[in-house]
Every structure is written in C-alpha cells, then in structure tokens.
Amino acid sequence: MEINERTAHWTQTLQVSGYRLTAARLSVVNVIAASQKALNPMDAYLLARQECPGLGLVTVYRTLEKLEELGLVVRVHAPDGCGAYLSAAEGHEHLIICTHCQRAEYFAGDDLHPLMDRVAAEHGYQIQDHWLQLFGICPECRENS
Amino acid sequence: MEINERTAHWTQTLQVSGYRLTAARLSVVNVIAASQKALNPMDAYLLARQECPGLGLVTVYRTLEKLEELGLVVRVHAPDGCGAYLSAAEGHEHLIICTHCQRAEYFAGDDLHPLMDRVAAEHGYQIQDHWLQLFGICPECRENS
DNA sequence: TTTATTATTGAAAAAGATTATCATTATCAG
DNA sequence: CTGATAATGATAATCTTTTTCAATAATAAA
Missing domain, CATH: 3.30.1490.190 (Ferric-uptake regulator, C-terminal dimerisarion domain)
Incomplete structure (x- = not known):
C-alpha cells in the first residue's frame, strides 16, 4: 500500500472509531505508517517529535495501543526485543x-x-x-x- | 528426554563449563527441567523456593541466563509475554x-x-x-x- | 581433612520500560 | 462560537530486570 494511502486509511479509521485527530496522534501515525522498520515507542517518539515538538512519550504509547487495537499496526517480537511496532499486513502474511x-x-x-x-x-x-x-x-x- | 536424565545432563554441563553446583542453582534447574510449561522468572522462583527456601529472585534470573547461554533452555516468546523459559528441544523443532x-x-x-x-x-x-x-x-x- | 581461592549468593539499590493520575488544553458536534 | 469531553503532557507510580557489594559456600590444592 502507498504511504499516503495508508495514512489516509489510518486517520479515517481513527475518526470513524470515534477518536479525535490531534497533531500529536497524527505525528505518530505518520511516522509508523511511513516506516519500513519496526519501531519501538522511543524510536517513534524521537522521529515524531520532529513533526510535533511538544509530543510526549506517553502519547506515543497510547497511540500505538489504539492503532494495534484497530488492527492497523502489529507488535513485532524478535530475539532482541518485543516492543516494536510495524504497519499491519493486508491479509495474514x-x-x-x-x-x-x-x-x-x-x-x-x-x-x-x-x-x-x-x-x-x-x-x-x-x-x-x-x-x-x-x-x-x-x-x-x-x-x- | 527423561526428567532425571535431563537434570543430570544440565548439572553436568554446568559443572563442565566451570560453574559451581549450588543448592540455589540446582533448585532452579530442577524446576525448569521438570516443567512442561514455560516458566517466567517469578514462576520459577516461587516453585524453586519450595526446594530452596532462602532462594533469591536474582539468582533465578542469573541461573536462567546461564542455562540459556549453554543452550539448555530457550526463551519463549508469546503474544502475552516474552520472559518465559522452557527446556530446549533436541535438535531444531x-x-x-x-x-x-x-x-x-x-x-x-x-x-x-x-x-x-x-x-x-x-x-x-x-x-x-x-x-x-x-x-x-x-x-x-x-x-x- | 583443612585451608585458600574465588564463584555465587541474597539484599538492597538502581535502571528501564510501561502504566496510572490529573489538571490543562484542544477537538469537534451542535 | 461554545460547551462537552477526549486527549495531552508532566509527574508519579509500577513492574521487570540489572547492578552493586559484603557475606557465604563450593571447589581445588595442600
């Protein structure tokens, strides 16, 4: 999926689910949706702060939690850590x-x-x-x- | 592998590798080697304390670390937690x-x-x-x- | 057996990661 | 615009894991 298409899909899903579209939340969405790499909350925080300077780490945790709950991202488990998130696949892969x-x-x-x-x-x-x-x-x- | 065979193998491997056989260490070995279930450090601690009352949680961490390093146990990753340990398989399974x-x-x-x-x-x-x-x-x- | 060496121990403290609390702010429906 | 309230960020609290360190116990050597 194209990145812009993905962010559009995610923001729409958030909105339809009753979540508000805030600058903080969108910065996290943009970072995760655009990344080819699994990002942990701190990674995402540091990247998203470039777009939203006042962003708090806690908001990153909360946003990732919501995105996961909506099935938009998945948590990636690896030998060296299990706290990273990645855009979900389309279908089971x-x-x-x-x-x-x-x-x-x-x-x-x-x-x-x-x-x-x-x-x-x-x-x-x-x-x-x-x-x-x-x-x-x-x-x-x-x-x- | 039979449980007794497994504990014998583990204690021997520890000894050959230069590690000392202490009551605390052996209690953890016995608990993990005998368990059909993946145990996290706290699980193992509570069970091993029955055999070694003075046991400290830190020693459980340290023992699990050594057993893993020797290839005798593996860390099990699951959706609800990644800190549990299980006897290693014989061969890759x-x-x-x-x-x-x-x-x-x-x-x-x-x-x-x-x-x-x-x-x-x-x-x-x-x-x-x-x-x-x-x-x-x-x-x-x-x-x- | 006895002794000396030193790996190991457990308690306590520290560090890291994640979650809860709460007053303030900002989104969005009306 | 305005009001209701979801969301935010700072702080504190939790929980898990690691580090520190003096005391202890396992092992090798005498």
Missing part, C-alpha cells in the same frame, strides 16, 4: 525481519493449515494463531558491513 | 504453546528450508534463524473450561 536495522517485510508463505491441522490432531491442541518469522540481514545492512 | 497455561510442546514441522531459500532470494535477506510457533488451547485447559 509472515514476516522477515532484519536483526540489524529492524527492517521488516511480509511474505506470503506456504499454506500452513495442513501442518496446523496435523499438529492440532497429534497434540490435541485447539489452534488459535500462529507465527512464522524469519530473521536475517537485509540487503542494505549486508552492504554496510 | 517448532513450538506449540497453550495460551492459557503455557504448556508447550515441540513438534517436527515441514522442512522450511525451501521456503526460507525462496524468501531469501526474493527479498535479498541472508537468513539466520526462524521461528514457527503455534498458539492454542491444550487438551487439559479445554476440559477445564
């Missing part, structure tokens, strides 16, 4: 994350449902969700090292 | 975790290497690691609800 710079991309994987059904049957679990994530070094970071 | 009770089991999945190679090629990432985790309700928790 899997993630590949750069362990150097947190650049993340979605990919459409194999259909895991046969596997999930098999494991569910063999172990007796009722499966609710799954994660498939790859970790590695992105092309850009490979060059810079 | 994937995880299925109960979102109610943290019971976790390993399973041998499909070979993901073809997928990983494809994604690596398409996105230009040099892949280092991957996670495949399923989340659901274990048989026991299903009965109790």
